[in-house]
Amino acid sequence: MKKLGRCYQCQRIMPIEYLEQIEFYEDHLHNADFHHKTLCLSCIKKSIELGEVFEKDLKVKVNKK
Numbered sequence: 564m565k566k567l568g569r570c571y572q573c574q575r576i577m578p579i580e581y582l583e584q585i586e587f588y589e590d591h592l593h594n595a596d597f598h599h600k601t602l603c604l605s606c607i608k609k610s611i612e613l614g615e616v617f618e619k620d621l622k623v624k625v626n627k628k
Contacts, residue, residue: 570603583607 566579587600
């Protein structure tokens, strides 16, 4: 029997080998205040790329000061 799950972000149902459980922080950034969610590898990659863009923009702003 095939095991399927749902990506929390894109809501697609897919085989669980393409999903990863993450620590999802909502409202607070305290160590014990997170939920476990599942995201597909595509949404995880997009999130990481967006974080890299933010880091790059922050470095540019810091260097301009």
